Structures are given as C-alpha cells and as structure tokens.
Amino acid sequence: MRKAAGMLGILVLGFLMGTASSPYLRAQGALYATKQIAQADLANLPGQEALIFSSTWQPGFRLPLHMHPNGHEFTVVIEGEQTFEIDGVGTKVVKAGEVLYTPPNTAHFGRNATDKISRTLVVRIKDKDKPISVEVKR
Numbered sequence: 001m002r003k004a005a006g007m008l009g010i011l012v013l014g015f016l017m018g019t020a021s022s023p024y025l026r027a028q029g030a031l032y033a034t035k036q037i038a039q040a041d042l043a044n045l046p047g048q049e050a051l052i053f054s055s056t057w058q059p060g061f062r063l064p065l066h067m068h069p070n071g072h073e074f075t076v077v078i079e080g081e082q083t084f085e086i087d088g089v090g091t092k093v094v095k096a097g098e099v100l101y102t103p104p105n106t107a108h109f110g111r112n113a114t115d116k117i118s119r120t121l122v123v124r125i126k127d128k129d130k131p132i133s134v135e136v137k138r
Contacts, residue, residue, distance in 0.1 A: 055122065063109045086108040
C-alpha cells in the first residue's frame with residue numbers, strides 16, 4: 001500500500017511539473033520559422049516570379065549550405081544580425097536595416113551567430129519552373 005501511494009505521489013508530482021513547465025517549453029519554439037508572405041508572376045519577365053518570405057531565427061540556428069538555381073536573393077535583416085558564408089565572397093555580417101544580395105547559383109548559408117533572435121525578410125526572383133533552393137553537398 002505504501003509503495004502504491006509513493007508511486008501515485010511521484011506520478012502526481014511529474015504531472016504537476018510537466019504542466020507547470022509546458023508554457024516554457026512552448027515558448028522556445030522552433031529554431032527557424034519561415035513563411036511565404038507573397039508571390040507574383042513578373043509579367044515583364046516571362047517565366048519569372050518574385051517570392052517574399054518572413055523568417056525568425058533563434059540564436060545559434062544555421063541553414064545548410066544551399067543555392068538558388070537561377071534565383072536572385074535579397075535578404076533584409078529586420079531585427080538583430082545574421083552571418084552569411086558565400087562562395088567567392090567570404091563571411092558577411094548583416095545587421096538590422098542592411099541588405100545582402102546573393103547572386104544565382106552561388107553556394108551559401110546563413111546563421112544567427114548571436115544570443116538574440118533575428119528576423120529577416122527575403123525577396124527572391126527566380127525561374128518559375130526551378131526549385132526555390134537546392135542543398136549543396138561537399
């Protein structure tokens with residue numbers, strides 16, 4: 001009986017700790033969240049489209065090395081700062097209010113190397129029939 005009461009007490013304590021800590025666990029969220037907020041066919045550039053994405057980067061998050069087939073990319077840092085590694089360019093640190101241009105077919109990755117959240121707005125102009133990005137293996 002005493003053993004059963006002890007087990008029940010541990011179960012209740014575990015439940016209470018889990019319930020109390022769940023808001024903190026949910027508050028951490030994903031390391032990277034991105035949302036497409038606009039898409040438009042470019043009438044004066046047949047076969048081309050413009051895409052706009054809004055992204056939130058948690059501290060320490062890093063994208064894999066990738067490129068955008070025939071796609072131009074403009075990254076506007078809205079909050080915080082981002083560090084980018086771009087083939088042929090090297091390391092670029094982009095702060096809030098600054099813009100980074102990445103040419104088509106250029107291997108690169110971005111990361112939040114800070115201890116604070118960063119937010120970006122990304123504009124891509126690309127061939128409609130090409131993927132947005134392709135991972136680069138080395």
